[in-house]
Amino acid sequence: MNNLPFPRKRVFFTHNLSLCLFLRLVGAENIPPQAERSRKEGRERNG
Numbered sequence: 001m002n003n004l005p006f007p008r009k010r011v012f013f014t015h016n017l018s019l020c021l022f023l024r025l026v027g028a029e030n031i032p033p034q035a036e037r038s039r040k041e042g043r044e045r046n047g
Helices: 004-029 034-047
Strands: none
Touching: none
């Protein structure tokens, strides 16, 4: 049983990574313009 956790963890990690990339890809298309604007304003405010 001690041999299992590492490969399983690795598969879980890669799956999480691909899922995160997929969510970012989908989210990039669905980001409302207002959120983008506020993000830019915050960036300028922080200097």
